Amino acid sequence: xxxxxxxxxxxxxxxxxxxxxxxxxxxxxxxxxxxxxxxxxxxxxxxxxxxxxxxxxxxxxxxxxxxxxxxxxxxxxxxxxxxxxxxxxxxxxxxxxxxxxxxxxxxxxxxxxxxxxxxxxxxxxxxxxxxxxxxxxxxxxxxxxxxxxxxxxxxxxxxxxxxxxxxxxxxxxxxxxxxxxxxxxxxxxxxxxxxxxxxxxxxxxxxxxxxxxxxxxxxxxxxxxxxxxxxxxxxxxxxxxxxxxxxxxxxxxxxxxx
Amino acid sequence: xxxxxxxxxxxxxxxxxxxxxxxxxxxxxxxxxxxxxxxxxxxxxxxxxxxxxxxxxxxxxxxxxxxxxxxxxxxxxxxxxxxxxxxxxxxxxxxxxxxxxxxxxxxxxxxxxxxxxxxxxxxxxxxxxxxxxxxxxxxxxxxxxxxxxxxxxxxxxxxxxxxxxxxxxxxxxxxxxxxxxxxxxxxxxxxxxxxxxxxxxxxxxxxxxxxxxxxxxxxxxxxxxxxxxxxxxxxxxxxxxxxxxxxxxxxxxxxxxxxxxxxxxxxxxxxxx
Amino acid sequence: xxxxxxxxxxxxxxxxxxxxxxxxxxxxxxxxxxxxxxxxxxxxxxxxxxxxxxxxxxxxxxxxxxxxxxxxxxxxxxxxxxxxxxxxxxxxxxxxxxxxxxxxxxxxxxxxxxxxxxxxxxxxxxxxxxxxxxxxxxxxxxxxxxxxxxxxxxxxxxxxxxxxxxxxxxxxxxxxxxxxxxxxxxxxxxxxxxxxxxxxxxxxxxxxxxxxxxxxxxxxxxxxxxxxxxxxxxxxxxxxxxxxxxxxxxxxxxxxxxxxxxxxxxxx
Numbered sequence: 001x002x003x004x005x006x007x008x009x010x011x012x013x014x015x016x017x018x019x020x021x022x023x024x025x026x027x028x029x030x031x032x033x034x035x036x037x038x039x040x041x042x043x044x045x046x047x048x049x050x051x052x053x054x055x056x057x058x059x060x061x062x063x064x065x066x067x068x069x070x071x072x073x074x075x076x077x078x079x080x081x082x083x084x085x086x087x088x089x090x091x092x093x094x095x096x097x098x099x100x101x102x103x104x105x106x107x108x109x110x111x112x113x114x115x116x117x118x119x120x121x122x123x124x125x126x127x128x129x130x131x132x133x134x135x136x137x138x139x140x141x142x143x144x145x146x147x148x149x150x151x152x153x154x155x156x157x158x159x160x161x162x163x164x165x166x167x168x169x170x171x172x173x174x175x176x177x178x179x180x181x182x183x184x185x186x187x188x189x190x191x192x193x194x195x196x197x198x199x200x201x202x203x204x205x206x207x208x209x210x211x212x213x214x215x216x217x218x219x220x221x222x223x224x225x226x227x228x229x230x231x232x233x234x235x236x237x238x239x240x241x242x243x244x245x246x247x248x249x250x251x252x253x254x255x256x257x258x
Numbered sequence: 259x260x261x262x263x264x265x266x267x268x269x270x271x272x273x274x275x276x277x278x279x280x281x282x283x284x285x286x287x288x289x290x291x292x293x294x295x296x297x298x299x300x301x302x303x304x305x306x307x308x309x310x311x312x313x314x315x316x317x318x319x320x321x322x323x324x325x326x327x328x329x330x331x332x333x334x335x336x337x338x339x340x341x342x343x344x345x346x347x348x349x350x351x352x353x354x355x356x357x358x359x360x361x362x363x364x365x366x367x368x369x370x371x372x373x374x375x376x377x378x379x380x381x382x383x384x385x386x387x388x389x390x391x392x393x394x395x396x397x398x399x400x401x402x403x404x405x406x407x408x409x410x411x412x413x414x415x416x417x418x419x420x421x422x423x424x425x426x427x428x429x430x431x432x433x434x435x436x437x438x439x440x441x442x443x444x445x446x447x448x449x450x451x452x453x454x455x456x457x458x459x460x461x462x463x464x465x466x467x468x469x470x471x472x473x474x475x476x477x478x479x480x481x482x483x484x485x486x487x488x489x490x491x492x493x494x495x496x497x498x499x500x501x502x503x504x505x506x507x508x509x510x511x512x513x514x515x516x517x518x519x520x521x522x523x524x525x526x527x528x529x530x531x
Numbered sequence: 532x533x534x535x536x537x538x539x540x541x542x543x544x545x546x547x548x549x550x551x552x553x554x555x556x557x558x559x560x561x562x563x564x565x566x567x568x569x570x571x572x573x574x575x576x577x578x579x580x581x582x583x584x585x586x587x588x589x590x591x592x593x594x595x596x597x598x599x600x601x602x603x604x605x606x607x608x609x610x611x612x613x614x615x616x617x618x619x620x621x622x623x624x625x626x627x628x629x630x631x632x633x634x635x636x637x638x639x640x641x642x643x644x645x646x647x648x649x650x651x652x653x654x655x656x657x658x659x660x661x662x663x664x665x666x667x668x669x670x671x672x673x674x675x676x677x678x679x680x681x682x683x684x685x686x687x688x689x690x691x692x693x694x695x696x697x698x699x700x701x702x703x704x705x706x707x708x709x710x711x712x713x714x715x716x717x718x719x720x721x722x723x724x725x726x727x728x729x730x731x732x733x734x735x736x737x738x739x740x741x742x743x744x745x746x747x748x749x750x751x752x753x754x755x756x757x758x759x760x761x762x763x764x765x766x767x768x769x770x771x772x773x774x775x776x777x778x779x780x781x782x783x784x785x786x787x788x789x790x791x792x793x794x795x796x797x798x799x
Contacts, residue, residue: 013325059506066517073520074367078359087349094345099337104513107375111505115383119498126494178524228394229625231494232387235501239383240326243376247333254337396622399584403616404639405608 020241024219027141031149031215034142040150041143048151052113056159063108064101064163068170071095076179088181089189092171094198097164102202103250105163106209109156110242114217117148118238121221122231130222145218152217153210160206164199205253212245286409286485287477290417293410315419320426323380327431330376335435338368339442343449353447357454360439366464366523367471369432371516374475376431377424378508382483385416386504389487390497398488413484417477424476425469432468467523474515482507533596535560535692535724536581541590543576550576551587552748558692563718563725565735565756567770568745569779574728575619577745578694581726582616583607595691612640615690619697619728621681623669629656629680630665636688655683658713674701682710686717693718695727699734707731711738732759732771744770746779 075091121144124130130140168190175181220238224230343356389412392398398408436455443449483504490500536558543551550573558564566574579585580592583599592599597610615636623632633652637643643651656662659679669677678698685693698714699707711734718725729735736742736756744752744767752767760771769777 059510063510063513066513070367070513070517070520073517073524074363077524095341098341103334104375107379108506108509111379111502111509115502115505116498119495119502123493123495123498178521228391228494228497229387232383232391232497232501235498235505236380236383236387239379239501239505243379244326244330247330251333251337254340392625395625396618396620397624399579399582400616400618400622400624402584402604402607403582403611403614404636405612406639407604407608 020219023223024215027145027219028215030141031146034139034146039142040147044143044147045151048147049155052151053155053158056109056112056155057162059112060105060108060159060163061166063104064166065170067100067104068092068096068167069174071100071167072171072174072179076175076181080179080181086185086189087193088175089171089186090193093168093190093194096167096171097194097198097202099202099250101164101167102160102205102209103246105160106156106206106213106246107243109159110213110239110246113152113155114213114242115235115239117152117217118221118235119231121218122224122234125222125224126227126231140222145222148218149211149214152214153207156210156213157203157206160203164202201257204257205250208249208253209246212249213242216241216245283482283485286413286488287481289409290413290481293407293414294418296410311415312418315415316423318384319381319416319419320423323377323423323427324430326380327373327376327427328434331372331431331435332438334372335438336442339439340446343443343447347447353443353449354453356443356449357440358456358459361436361457362459362464364432364435365460366467367516367520369435370428370468370471370475371512372435373428373431374424374471374479374512374516375509377427377475378479378512379505381420382479382504382508383501385480385483386487386501387497389484390490390500393488393490394493394496408488413480416480416484420480421473421476424479425472428468428472463523463527467519471516471519474519475512478511478515479508482511533560534558535595536726537593538580539591541580541587541592543573543580543585543587549748554590554748554750556743556750558724558726560724561722562741563727563739565739565742566726566728566745567730567732567735567742569770572745573748574745575696578616578696578726578728581694582611582614612636612688613691615685615688615693617681617685617695617698619700621677623677623680623684625669628666628668629661629672632669632680633683633687636684640688651687655687659683660709675706678702679710682713689721690723692724692726695725697728697730699729699731707734714738
């Protein structure tokens with residue numbers, strides 16, 4: 001009896017995941033089609049760029065600072081014990097640029113911007129504003145979704161660049177304050193060991209993460225049903241879907257890009 | 259001049275607002291602990307909470323996050339091992355230490371923290387969405403009208419469930435990460451499993467760190483998320499805000515707690531990790 | 532005879548918006564007071580102040596002989612169990628069935644066995660006309676049914692003070708009359724004091740003894756309900772009769788913290 005119910009649940013779960021994935025793909029198609037020719041509402045785009053970018057800088061910077069410091073805390077003592085302080089920057093910096101930076105910042109972005117975006121879009125859906133737009137012969141995808149997708153992707157990349165730098169600063173601060181590795185050693189070990197390719201590797205992930213967060217966030221926003229409770233569930237689903245996508249994409253890009 | 263004044267006023271306002279929020283958050287935490295103690299002392303007869311609520315929360319937080327944790331931590335485990343092996347290949351070409359060092363980092367940091375971040379997202383959003391929508395539909399007020407304390411009724415069961423489940427899921431997730439890492443090392447870099455699965459570097463203090471972090475995150479997430487939920491105002495938009503704030507707040511709390519606990523551990527262990 | 536509710540000099544503002552300014556109100560024991568006013572005039576806020584769900588910025592609130600302002604949540608619990616409240620948006624617990632919703636105040640108060648509670652709940656549901664719906668979840672109910680569950684829950688514990696925030700909003704005239712008959716019968720049976728907020732002045736006037744008019748955060752009128760349409764104040768007369776011409780300010784409605792957005796002109 002237990003086995004039967006569990007299988008039914010798994011089956012049901014699989015079906016709903018498939019449904020959502022399908023829906024996201026469909027929405028992605030609509031977005032891509034709306035981009036050719038690119039006639040985007042400039043005002044909406046600028047508004048979203050500002051909302052998603054400028055106002056996220058503080059939280060991203062803080063997160064990056066702590067993340068960089070953390071990496072240093074983890075790798076620094078080890079490097080020190082081996083006496084290879086020249087590599088101190090490499091150990092922390094490498095992890096930051098390739099993995100921790102893009103992933104953590106993407107997760108924070110998903111929480112700050114993605115969730116917020118889903119909340120906004122789902123409130124608009126629940127209050128029938130999307131229907132209102134359609135009645136005015138305005139395509140909600142073109143008008144609302146596309147500017148947000150572009151803004152989110154652009155902003156995540158920008159924020160990751162800023163975040164990477166701040167994280168390296170954080171690592172340096174922790175290195176000198178707690179591990180007695182002075183800043184110039186850190187700087188040189190960054191410069192010597194971190195390659196531009198590491199940086200690009202991370203940034204390409206940010207592009208992918210941005211797309212994933214944007215599509216997931218918009219999809220769950222416009223397919224919401226059911227009032228205040230539905231909005232909460234939509235945000236929940238969007239954030240979870242984004243997190244899983246980030247992990248999956250990270251995996252694939254890491255393997256493909258080396 | 260007035261430009262600076264508005265900026266300073268804005269910053270000052272933000273600092274005040276944040277301090278007030280931090281204080282309220284602390285009060286929620288204290289209230290939760292007090293609620294747990296009250297529940298044990300049975301002074302109010304323990305009839306505040308509905309029967310089986312704790313079990314329901316354990317299920318909602320635990321079982322329903324299981325697949326999520328396994329999938330996300332499995333993948334990140336593979337990626338981390340891959341990156342580490344890649345770089346080691348570049349520098350020393352010696353893979354013998356990868357497994358043991360990976361395990362050490364896993365136990366003392368990445369296991370709990372990544373599980374914590376994932377759960378902050380999933381559980382934090384869930385709790386805030388639930389409690390937030392109750393708040394905007396005035397169900398919280400209705401609870402208060404029957405003499406029920408919202409913290410006792412809503413947050414305490416979730417708190418206990420989350421602390422317990424976070425620990426269990428962290429253990430599970432870490433095991434998955436370790437196994438996934440071993441598979442990656444084996445199939446992509448030819449590292450012998452017996453070389454990889456090397457527990458010799460694990461110390462008691464690493465396990466202590468593991469448990470402390472997992473418990474800390476498990477405690478922080480429901481308090482932050484519940485707090486955000488209770489502060490929701492307005493209608494559906496308010497619920498959206500509350501959920502957003504909960505995800506950011508709990509994720510950030512996990513990172514900050516990780517940093518603090520790691521730094522403290524570093525001091526206590528005299529720089530020997 | 533102690534007043535059940537005594538509010539003196541209460542002020543309340545949300546940010547820059549002043550919702551209540553120097554409001555004083557008394558409801559005698561066993562009396563019924565109606566509260567009317569334009570949308571967003573502070574009626575619901577006043578109800579919440581009476582229950583201690585919100586605190587005034589200034590002034591005192593005394594309910595059932597006890598001061599409320601400044602008391603902590605834990606201290607208010609016992610007092611609140613002697614008050615029954617119908618929320619404007621029902622505030623039913625969506626994770627409980629109809630039966631569990633109505634039983635909730637009794638279970639929290641304690642002192643009754645499960646059988647006694649079940650009997651009482653069944654009686655209440657019968658009284659509001661929802662006898663077969665015990666096991667339904669709130670999501671399956673219509674607006675009118677939810678309202679009736681709310682009334683059942685508010686009156687199940689034989690409270691000494693009952694507050695109804697819009698008991699008839701959204702109900703057809705026949706159901707409205709049935710509801711008010713029910714509320715009247717309850718009050719006669721229990722001798723409770725009643726504070727009722729409503730936009731349907733005609734139906735309300737038949738139910739309550741007196742009506743107070745809350746306009747722009749102040750009580751501008753209080754008088755017997757039977758003669759409210761011929762009140763001395765032109766403001767009240769215009770509002771009650773639904774006339775367009777007169778001293779009533781019909782400017783843009785403030786953001787709703789209160790009241791359904793039916794303008795005074797439409798009484799149906």
